[in-house]
Amino acid sequence: MGQIEWAMWANEQALASGLILITGGIVATAGRFTQWYFGAYSIVAGVFVCLLEYPRGKRKKGSTMERWGQKYMTSVVKLFGPLTRNYYVRAVLHLLLSVPAGFLLATILGTACLAIASGIYLLVSVPPAHRGKRTLNQTQCVCGVKCAVLSACAFHVCKWSSVSRLIDLIPSSCQALIWAVALFSRGHPHAPWL
């Protein structure tokens, strides 16, 4: 399956995940489930993901069908420049966005779907020159290890989430974010030296 345009599928999957996150968030917030504030977060994250993923990217070859009304969003998305163009950044962004929603039952499906979309974007962002069969397996293993470490970090944060005040979550979330950037940017040509 050489030249499948995985990014196209990642885009559809991320858009669907955004919608699922919004739905789950609305259910949790409206029903005032326990820890419903994760539901509120999920709505915001879902809207953000939908807006980011709505403009369909141009295909490498062949014609691309634009989604209805996407030109309004494209100008906004383009403002962020390389941050949104780069699939690697999108992969990490989606993974990070999906983690908090995983703590609430109503949004767990959204987390799983968004994590899969993130995985597909990660697959796309591995440069083709390095995408030989063996190197791909190695890259996948490394990515898997990084994801596992990040999940462990997220679990660590989760244990702290039973604190009474939301504001106490902030330092641990920042720590998780820094870990994520450090883990996923090591070895990337644009990575800062950490």
Place this chain on the structure above:
Amino acid sequence: MMGCWVLNEGLSIILVLSWLGVNLYLFIDTFYWYEEEESFHYTRVILGSTLAWARASALCLNFNCMLILIPISRNLISFIRGTSICCRGPWRRQLDKNLKFHKLVAYGIAVNATIHVVAHFFNLERYRWSQSKEAQGLLAALSKLGNTPNESYLNPIRTFPMNTTTELLRTIAGITGLVISLALVLIMTSSTEFIRQASYELFWCTHHVFIVFFLSLAIHGMGRIVRGQTQDSLSLHNITFCRDRYAEWQTVAQCPVPQFSGKEPSAWKWILGPVVLYACERIIRFWRFQQEVVITKVVSHPSGVLELHMKKRGFKMAPGQYILVQCSAISSLEWHPFTLTSAPQEDFFSVHIRAAGDWTAALLEAFGAEGQALQEPWRLPRLAVDGPFGAALTDVFHYPVSVCIAAGIGVTPFAALLKSIWYKCSEAQTPLKLSKVYFYWICRDARAFEWFADLLLSLETRMSEQGKTHFLSYHIFLTGWDENQAVHIALHWDENTDVITGLKQKTFYGRPNWNNEFKQIAYSHPSSSIGVFFCGPKALSRTLQKMCRLYSSADPRGVHFYYNKESF
């Protein structure tokens, strides 16, 4: 006008409304049953009406999951199409819409799944809350049931958990539910029209996640967490009297402790039949894969089209049918559809393959179409063929007049048809019901003509030999042309044969004016049924459907256009 539209589209609409009606009936009936059924009275005390929402949508899901495999059982559809006892005319046309029905049922599954999942989120939250210290009265009493040895529990959550997610992941229903939902989302996101056209392989491979879907669905209810009061307990325990006396259940003889049991899983009963049917389809495909396919001729056309002539024991086809082709050297899991371009009267069957993606490009390369040296026959890769599967064009011979319209590569099914028409004309014994064929070919690129032009040329000569020049009337429209070509064409306009195709009938430039064409056909055949067959893009399909409706007369004895569209 309205009457003709109703006739043409009526049966499809009736079938869709029936499907919707059955869904609504099942939903509403189950909803009211769970809302009013005595044995679920105590369950409703904890859950409220979300129990009924969850169960009603579950039944609709069972129904739709049963239906979804049937439209893609291609051998079954071909078999039904072949039995012409009851399947004439409008019913046959419905069989062509099997993929549309498959998509419709898929949307039904998505909607019901959403309702089911949301309702169960509420259920789980309510079960959890009723185990908390704040729960009082009947709610608390019901949740405590099952703590002592003689009691059966009602609330599947036994202790007050920190988090409902962990509770979900402890139950079979929870885990399988998550897996099913994930499988459904993956299938749906990879099946959008854009992905299907951009990468058929991705769509094909991801769709096989349905195996995980059906397996998980079969075991989804095994945990039996939907609990209702047993019949024995109901006969001993009068709900209306006892429900307010929950404090006395242990002590008062009239109100023994209610006993509960889980509802047994029923999804497997619904899906067993279709799953077995589809498994048979796959077994047939595997058996056909084992059969030998001999490649007798390989022709590489300059326009990047590969023509393969093949032979297989016991292979019988009709014009317009298609086959699924697999090449183990390229990919052992992928089967790609191609329309047959040979006539049934020939002793071989052929397909024309154009490089449109990874798999087809690899196939062209393997068969030496990329301009390399001649391939030896033993070096050619082994192919497997499944089919043939039926499609609309087998109906062409049932109308006295047929109009065939092809856009671009959509001409391939008509290649088989025109050859078949010629063979049938040559057999003077059986007179054909079909007396006139109009053929329209709309093409962007003149180069793509050349393999089909040969066919038309030979048909033209043979028809004139038989004295049947007026049987086939064809019109070719070239929609993409540049100035050089225009000048060349203008210079040779007066010659007998067309400068692009070499045919006697001239090529037209630009798009056809369908109003004029249909008007002329309707005028020439005032009281006939005319079958319109189309293969090509959707936009043109909509235009042609509109034309068929517009030019069909309101008088039942007048001219009627019946529209058929080819689709994979």
